[in-house]
Amino acid sequence: MPYKNFEEYNISVTEEVKDKFKSIIGDLGEDLERDGILKTPERAAKAMLFLTQGYHQNPEEILRSAMFKEDYDDMVIVKDIELYSLCEHHMLPFFGKAHIAYIPNGHIVGLSKLPRIVDVFARRLQVQERLTHDILECINDTLKPKGVAVVIEASHMCMMMRGVQKQNSTTTTSGFRGQFEKIETRTEFLRLISADLA
Structure with a gap:
């Protein structure tokens, strides 16, 4: 059975962030078609959304x-x-x-x-x-x-x-x-x- 990641992301936001990462990576001079880079924009977008998910959470509610x-x-x-x-x-x-x-x-x-x-x-x-x-x-x-x-x-x-x-x-x-x-x-x-x- 293949590995499945159960994290959920807003698809439209993920696509927007992915496109921005793709542009940045290309501007830095990297080959966007290289095997190791092909999925990097999507991975980076999901990582950034995960690392900033606190904007959408309410700490007061968690305590209460x-x-x-x-x-x-x-x-x-x-x-x-x-x-x-x-x-x-x-x-x-x-x-x-x-x-x-x-x-x-x-x-x-x-x-x-x-x-x-x-x-x-x-x-x-x-x-x-x-x-x-x-x-x-x-x-x-x-x-x-x-x-x-x-x-x-x-x-x-x-x-x-x-x-x-x-x-x-x-x-x-x-x-x-x-x-x-x-x-x-x-x-x-x-x-x-x-x-x-x-």
Whole structure:
């Protein structure tokens, strides 16, 4: 039985993006009839639509779909959430990890929803600073916790492949709201995401 890909794409949008990629590839000097390139415009179009699908997803709805009343009011941390995004300046990838914590205020959220909202915001053209802010404010506005914290550590291909070409550099961004603006709470969070508890 042949391999079948179950991803679904808007056919008319895919065709438009495919034609644009075909034009770009041709303008770069590549032979559009070469075996290895024949299906590249379509593959590139589908890849780009997949990598930017966050524009069509609602992160607030994702969180609200799994909010539960609960009296728990200590820190909840989900760390080492893999993320992959595209830099809006060069449309090159940046990738790394997000660490999220919140202190519930009458409601908790299904743990899988936090990585899902990271994906929603990461699958848009982004800068790391805004990605951090988007995740932070979405959780703060939707869940209304006593506090929320987000730290992102990422490597940027626009710095590694071109420009300054620094392969070992990483960028860290952070945001804190509510109780995490207190130094002792923030310090506990930063200690826990740095610790190997296994």
